[in-house]
Amino acid sequence: MDYQQFLFTITAGLQSACQAEEKITVQTIEQKHTAKIKTVSLYHRGKRTTPWIYMAPFYRLYQHGYSMESIQKELKNVLDMVTENNKVEGEIFTNFECAAAFLSVRLISYQKNKEFLSLVPHRRxxxxxxxxxxxxxxxxxxxxxxxxxQDHCRIWEVTEDILFQTAITSMIRRFPPSLNSVEALIGLPELPVQSDFPHLFALTNSKAFFGASVIMYPGILRTAAKKLGGAYYILPSSMHEVLLLAKDKDTDPSQLKEIVEEVNLTDAVSTDFLSNHVYEYDSDEDTVTIVV
Incomplete structure (x- = not known):
């Protein structure tokens, strides 16, 4: 299936899922430093309700073996969310100045996403x-x-480093970190720092949405060390949060790994999986390493 056939098939499927007064349109945009690009937009009673959405990345997914159904579902989700959001302004998919305020980072498993990572800007x-x-x-x-x-970066004319710095700045403003003891989360009194019981904290963001990426916020791990009384283990609960456990000489990291693996097998949604490893934050060196 060539690009034109792909566009026809995808937009026809989207149109069938729209209401009678809604119309999916395909437009060609010619930019200064790029070739003509195909975009789709949703119109409602003659008024465009979504910015132009660049279609080449979705075609790349198709070329890499993703089903038309899964691609259409992702595109429909983008259309719905942009339509619902009253703060979206300008052509965010073709103009970096418009996109910058909405940028964010997400942590995912490297091994489980190697093929997908070839399509997107990323850092390991x-x-x-x-x-x-x-x-x-x-x-x-x-x-x-x-x-x-990757196509968006070419349209925006930005590097991965610019994406990273812009996304982190935007995230800190929109989704500040949330660090709470597990006791506090379930309504129990918080343990004193000198308690003999392990200190377990949940680290996420204010929305608990892809909150594991908060570990990339500058200084947040050092701040957490002050709360936990020094070095600690990081347990990857899911893409939405991580658990922090104060390091203790009696704690066996291999047992923690078994717990993480068990949770990932029984409780974690497959799409939310992050890692089966246990990490350690060294408060003296301000570094994170894989323990086991």
Whole structure:
């Protein structure tokens, strides 16, 4: 299936899922430093309700073996979330100045996503990878995200380093970190620092949405060390949060790994999986390493 056939098939499928007064349109945009690019947009009673969405990245997914159904579902999700968000301005998928305020990072497993990572700007962190996304908040409590692909970087004329710095700055402003003891989260009194019981904290962001990426916030791990009384283990609960356990001479990291693996097998949604490894934060060196 060539690009034109792909566009026809995808837009026809999207149109069938739209209401009668809604119309999916395909447009060609010619930019100063790029060739003509194909975009789709959703119109409602003659008024465009979404910015132009660049289609080449979705075609790349198709070329890499992703099903038309899964691609259409992702694109429909992007259309819905952008439509619901009242703060979206300008052509965020073709103009970096418009996109910058919505940029965010997400932590994912490196090994489980090698093929996908070939399509997106990313950087490797131990056994994990940082990817970039545009995060939209709906009209109520809903959240949605659109992945940033290599094609977007070419359109925006930005490097991965610029993406990283911009995304972290945007995230800190929009989604500040949340660090709470597990006791506090379930309504129990917080343990004193000198307690003999292990100190377990949950680290995420204010929305608990892809909150594991908070570990990339400058200074947050050092701040957590002050709360936990020094070095600690990091347990990858999911892409949405990590658990921090104060390091103790009696704690066996291999047992922690078994717990992480068990949780990932029984409780974690497969798409939320982050890692089966246990990490250690060294408060003296301000570094994170894989323990086991």
């Amino acid at each position: 962190i131990l056994d994990l990878a940082i990817i970039y996304q545009l995060v939209f908040e709906g009209t109520d409590t809903t959240m949605g995200a659109a992945v940033v692909y």
